[in-house]
Amino acid sequence: MRESTAPNEITGPADLRQLLGEVMPRAATKERVALHARDREWIANSPFLVLSTSDADGNCDASPKGDPAGFVRVLDDTTLAIPERPGNRRADGYLNILANPHVGLLFLIPGRRETLRINGRARLVRDATYFDDMVVRGHRPILAVEVDIEQIFFHCAKAFIRSHLWEPQQWPADTLPSQACLVKEVQTNITETVEQLEWYYAPENYDAKLYRD
Numbered sequence: 001m002r003e004s005t006a007p008n009e010i011t012g013p014a015d016l017r018q019l020l021g022e023v024m025p026r027a028a029t030k031e032r033v034a035l036h037a038r039d040r041e042w043i044a045n046s047p048f049l050v051l052s053t054s055d056a057d058g059n060c061d062a063s064p065k066g067d068p069a070g071f072v073r074v075l076d077d078t079t080l081a082i083p084e085r086p087g088n089r090r091a092d093g094y095l096n097i098l099a100n101p102h103v104g105l106l107f108l109i110p111g112r113r114e115t116l117r118i119n120g121r122a123r124l125v126r127d128a129t130y131f132d133d134m135v136v137r138g139h140r141p142i143l144a145v146e147v148d149i150e151q152i153f154f155h156c157a158k159a160f161i162r163s164h165l166w167e168p169q170q171w172p173a174d175t176l177p178s179q180a181c182l183v184k185e186v187q188t189n190i191t192e193t194v195e196q197l198e199w200y201y202a203p204e205n206y207d208a209k210l211y212r213d
Contacts, residue, residue: 032152033078034078040074042109042154043074046108047071048107048110049105051104053103055099056100061093067083067136075146079147081125081145082144085136085210086209086210086211086212097122101122102120102121103147104119111166113165114154114156114157115155116154117152118149119151119152120148121147123146124143125144125146126143131144138211139211178198179197179201180198180200183197184197
């Protein structure tokens with residue numbers, strides 16, 4: 001990391017605390033190390049999470065994971081399993097886990113402004129008996145991420161309130177180009193035409209590929 005020359009950069013915990021103040025007591029004591037029944041309910045109702053990883057050198061990745069609500073399986077009070085679904089095969093997060101098992105999970109429920117945060121250590125497994133319970137549209141995952149939980153807590157709603165994330169009337173007008181146009185513009189080595197990419201990303205075609213390679 002480059003050495004900072006910015007005079008206003010915060011460079012130590014003491015400077016940060018002087019600016020932010022001390023942790024509020026309720027926030028300081030909310031961490032848990034095993035799933036509560038309410039955590040299990042939240043996970044069972046969540047169709048979407050973000051999996052954060054980093055490699056041995058600290059290079060980070062945040063990967064969205066989504067499926068029908070309850071797709072993450074609770075194996076016991078301290079272990080979760082996240083199924084693999086077909087993607088672009090970059091496997092950035094999976095490669096990171098092989099180098100550095102520390103992960104962070106952020107569980108969302110549409111319409112709820114709070115989130116459930118779980119941190120722990122992950123491993124990749126190629127098969128397990130519970131894979132049979134993760135079949136969607138006939139697709140049985142070929143791997144899963146098992147997470148040994150080290151820290152759990154609910155995160156407050158402030159970010160969602162500020163962003164109006166679940167309030168359609170506050171959403172900005174969609175003025176960005178289509179995904180096909182974006183890909184064609186930013187990936188200069190792409191040989192397909194915009195029309196070919198539009199066909200590829202068309203909802204009916206993309207949906208058909210969700211659970212098969």
